[in-house]
């Protein structure tokens with residue numbers, strides 16, 4: 001730390017992203033990336049993009065991408081905003097609506113970090129014993145509510161009815177639904193944004209659209225809420241999406257066929273993999289995302305994580321209550337999951353000796 005840092009940031013704990021290790025023959029199942037490459041149409045859009053134009057600033061309205069998203073969801077363009085990853089959209093949410101913020105105590109690790117960064121008053125609400133969000137805890141609160149649906153790292157969802165109740169009983173406060181993983185089997189709340197003016201849906205192209213390296217997030221809400229999000233964007237970084245990202249993002253949204261195919265594949269792999277883990281004695285939370293959260297009585301979360309890593313299989317583990325017994329495993333290709341099963345059998349076998 002230098003002696004120049006603002007005092008209020010001296011004790012701030014930054015977010016720790018999952019590692020991007022450089023091991024040989026690594027099976028990388030730790031940051032919920034998609035195992036399949038982006039659509040060939042995305043690659044074409046980038047290659048055909050006029051690179052000569054890179055000397056010009058990109059479109060600050062990112063119109064091509066906004067149009068594609070509006071068309072995909074059947075909402076007006078004025079109801080769509082875009083960000084440099086959904087992390088940036090979430091940052092705008094905290095800037096604009098962060099006077100007081102509520103979110104689950106076990107959820108996306110960035111939520112409390114943003115609260116510190118933007119000096120927001122916040123309250124983290126515990127989950128129930130089964131690691132589920134208790135919807136009743138979010139009825140009639142006095143601040144902005146942020147819920148990941150499905151939640152991370154549990155993969156479990158709230159029902160559409162539960163979400164609507166939370167929105168209805170917080171009519172004077174914004175309810176933000178972070179749908180980073182909704183494309184893997186969770187019903188989207190986007191239609192609710194056209195009925196209630198106090199709901200904002202945040203999505204990312206990093207997971208279901210295989211574009212984590214490109215940094216594209218989207219927000220869908222009422223015209224007024226989107227106007228506020230864009231007010232933050234234009235007060236911070238008007239050119240937040242570069243030319244290639246705008247083109248790639250629009251092409252990804254438009255290629256529905258490829259999207260349907262790859263997300264179906266991930267869900268299919270998730271189902272057989274969850275079953276197989278249960279057969280090995282693991283408790284696997286019912287996931288509607290591209291990862292599973294699981295534990296075993298035979299091995300601690302930390303030891304399982306360490307043993308997997310020794311065998312070049314990297315997953316995610318948090319050494320904190322009440323989730324220290326669990327590891328989060330991203331759904332990769334079938335062969336990645338087969339490899340994980342194989343080394344898990346080996347690890348459990350060695351432990352039993």
Ligand SMILES: *Cc1c(COP(=O)(O)O)cnc(C)c1O
Pocket residue numbers: 084085086087088108148152178180203204205206212215216217
């Ligand atoms: C991955 C993730 C994000 C961030 O996505 P980016 O668009 O890559 O910034 C936001 N929320 C949750 C719950 C996530 O898991």
